Amino acid sequence: MQNQMYGKRDIYSSRRRNQQRAKLEKKLKKVIDGSINCSLYMDSVRITGQVDTWQKVVKAGQIAAKTNFKEVINDIFFKENSQNIQFNERLASTARYENWDIAIIGGGIIGCAIARELSKYDLKICIIEKEYDVAIHASSRNDGMIHPGIASPLGSLKSKMNIRGNALYEKVSKELEVPINWCGSSILFKTTSSKLIWPFFWIKAKLIGLKGLEYMPKKSVYQREPHLSEGVKWGVLCKRAGVTSPYKMTVAYAENAIENGVTLKLNAKVIGMKNINKDATLINKGEISEIYVQDQTEKYTIKPKIVINAAGVYSDLVAEMAGDRFFSIHPRKGEVVLFDKKKADLVNGILGFMGDRSSKHTKGGGIIKTYEGNILVGPNALETFERDNYETNRATIDEMLRLKLPQIKGLDMKDDITFFTGIRASTYKEDFIIEASRQLKNMIHVAGIQSPGFASAPAIAERVEKICDKMYLELTSQKMVQDVNFNPNRKAIPNFKEMSLEERNKMIALRPEYGEIICRCEEISKGEILDALHTPIKVDTIDGVKRRVRAGMGRCQGGFCMPLVMEIIHSELGVSMDQITKKSGESKIAAHFTKDRGENK
Amino acid sequence: MNYYDSIVIGGGPAGLAAAYQLKIEGAKVLILEREARLGGILKQCIHDGFGLIEFNKVLTGPEYADYFVNAVKSTKIDIMTKTFVTDLIKTEKGFHVTIVNSQTGVQILSCKTIILATGCRERTNKQLFITGDRPAGVYTAGTAQYMVNIEGLLPCNRCLILGSGDIGLIMARRLTLEGAKVIGVYEAKDTASGLARNVQQCLLDFEIPIYYRKTVIEVHGRERLKSVTVADVDEQMKVIYGTEKEVVCDGLILSVGLIPENEIAEKLSVAIDPKTNGPIVDGQMMTCIPGVFSCGNALKVFDLVDHVTANARIAAKSALKYIQKESETDG
DSSP, X not given: OHHHHHGGGOOSOHHHHHHHHHHHHHHHHHHTOTTOEEEEETTEEEEEEEOSOHHHHHHHHHHHHTSSXXXXXXXXXXXXXXXXXXXXXXXXXXXXXXXXXXXXXXXXXXXXXXXXXXXXXXXOEEEEOSSSSSSOSGGGSSOOEEOOSSSSOTTOHHHHHHHHHHHHHHHHHHHHTOOOBOOOEEEEESOSGGGGGHHHHHHHHHHHTXXXXXXEEHHHHHHHOTTBOTTOOEEEEETTOEEOXXXXXXXXXXXXXXXTTXXXXXXXXXXXXXXXXXXXXXXXXXXXXXXXXXOSSOEEEEEEEEEEEOOGGGHHHHHHHTTOOOOOEEEEEEEEEEEOGGGGGGOOSEEEETTOOSSTTSOOOOEEEOXXXXXXXXXXXXXXXXXXXXXXXXXXXXXXXXXXXXGBTTOOGGGEEEEEEEEEEEETTOSOEEEEOSSBTTEEEEEOOOTTHHHHHHHHHHHHHHHHHHHHHHHHSSOOOBOTTOOOOOOOOOOXXXXXXXXXXXXXXHOGGGGSEEETTTTEEHHHHHHHTTSSSOOOBHHHHHHHHOTTOSTTTTTTTHHHHHHXXXXXXXXXXXXXXXXXXXXXXXXXXXXXXXXXX | XXXXXXXXXXXXXXXXXXXXXXXXXXXXXXXXXXXXXXXXXXGGOOSEEEOTTTTSSOEEHHHHHHHHHHHHHHTTOEEEOSEEEEXXXXXXXXXXXXXXXXXXXXXXXXXXXXXXXXXXXXXXXXXXXXXXXXXXXXXXXXXXXXXXXXXXXXOOSXXXXXXXXXXXHHHHHXXXXXXXXXXXXXXXXXXXXXXXXXXXXXXXXXXXXXXXXXXXXXXXXXXXXXXXXEEEBOXXXXXXXXXXXXXXXXXXXXXXXXXXXXXXXXXXXXXXXXTTSSBOOOTXXXXXXXXXXXXXXXXXXXSOHHHHHHHHHHHHHHHHHHXXXXXXHHO
């Protein structure tokens, strides 16, 4: 049965796989807990059992990941993750249904980039996003770094995608009008003996085709970063590293996709799927015939030709709904702290410190000057069973700042303006999964996209386009047809702050609202906020405006401009002042009108 | 003719008093205000208690502001509202002030002196490192005051106030009068930061408790605030772990300090005092850059607006002397 199921794809014999499984099980029983069992699922290994802490669950998964199995399905139970496994709400077909060529689950940078790539073709595409806007989760909760690609393991998919994504971003940046600051990154070392590893960097760069790598003697390091504290002995400069705004990039991808015909379904949650062949195997493949969607008003059915799973930290749960869960996501939280632009001059690019990582699973970004000029410290790395709990924690932030602030002379805790958390969608193998499902004819999984996922997004979209092309042909016996009307160019909202005096005058003559500054800290004009309210994606929240034009992201954190932004939303969109929300749902800014105001209403 | 003896940046109480003084003594003055109306933060301070020293009367904020707005307007001082200063440059003869405005676009104005009267901003929960979620319902007292008094919006039904600065105390009363429940004022120090009269009139008279040596360390609620975690602090204001308690509320109002706003001053490399966060000035309110003066809450945070007015007059008189001296040397 096993052999038949895996056919030629199986590089290990059934006997060898079983030996591996038994060996792993023995080890896990000894090291983690006696209750742990291992079984085989396709070419992944599934581990089950019961332990008392999440740390043990993760540890077991990490040990299992060291084997040669393709992926690790971690179903070890600990008291608080029980809900995570029992989520699957299978439904009968609803009355209303829609036909789509491509249904993309997830409106993060990956889902949006894929949608935009596929919008080149004459296809009916929709993005199904459970939140009220795109870029709500990991895509707006990262440092916006476009990694050079030197950090990912040699031969990994991460490495390939990163190198290619980095190269593609120059064009993407121009087409979508989201500027990138190619500021370069420095990997810094505090011991002289570590200089011995420079040749390995050089060789690795050659192997992966990374250009612009330079050895920096101590003097060059301090010339480049004069505010760096003492103790750095040498460094590696990667010129091909850059920073941009991750949420603006995601929004831009989504907008361009929509302009090219893609439908973005917001507040739409996938609650189940129908596989027409429940007993699907690698040879006798299944197919997703229906996706059940719940939005704010109704349940309905999507009948897709192809389903793309780009659901971030939920990608394994989406795979499970499809009956194709061959991996597990173990969410890894990262907190970052942003500092006042006043201190922008203290850092010139991206700084990573070797031998100073809070965990081996961070890219060691450490200290970054963001595109806008805020110094960003972090992220740290904390394993968590909660997929979307974005709470920050004082103790872990303090610990991170204690380690990282002393690296820069003149950077002080009191210069902070905000902090937040992101959650990485990591698999136990810690590599990307970008592939056609092996037991479903019409599903593509894009999972485990953690750092450098943002940097890889254009390449991931390109790869999915290829997979999709082949899959479409197999399913329909037709090739995907190029859409002659595809327009790769998207117009950004004019950025008043970055204009010259002449440009500003021209703009104000044309649109006087551009001469009225609403957000004083970030110098955002009324014109920009008005424009944000009239982009292809509906924006009617304070945070929605923030993600597009940064009003409220400065040092006063919206203290002055939030009521003014509310007034603009009110007068422009007709939303009553007492109903305006920060981030949709229950997040109303005000409880209600005051007594007088209420009576007069 | 875009040349002024003095350009006053900020049309709040400090800017108005300074501009008026300069004008009546014969200087050519321009007031630049980023908001639509003059008066600064006084516009939203509808409680009374202003003007005891200046007018020997008890006035509300808007009344106090109106006195100066009318005075300034009667003297035909040039005023530009909804005008934002984007740059300041030192020139041989004085300064260039770059402004942006929807009517006139970008303009560069010249002047001999600059009066910085840019006021202050409030410290935020993020600067206190209050961690947890990022829900709606966490506002600084000034923002809450704007919502209630200008927009007619009640920010919350049941709130806790962190910090006992004057605006926090005023807002405790204001929110109570508007029907919200104020659970209490939490203060990390062992005395109130605000005026004694405000503690009496805004808290005690309304039976709102004030708790000392307590602070808020976390906020909870993914969309709207649901609760906060409070904890005791020691003499060094360090949190004493083990004393945490969760308080259910849908609002957290912060009154934890004001920071003079000097970002525009920094464009001229005006030296800033790290203690006050305002420019370092001589006895006559002149900063380290000759011709640049600072007054009001942009210089240091004052308790009473009457003192701001007096301080602005000193700056104006000092600027006048400077203008006269410069004119003489110009011959």
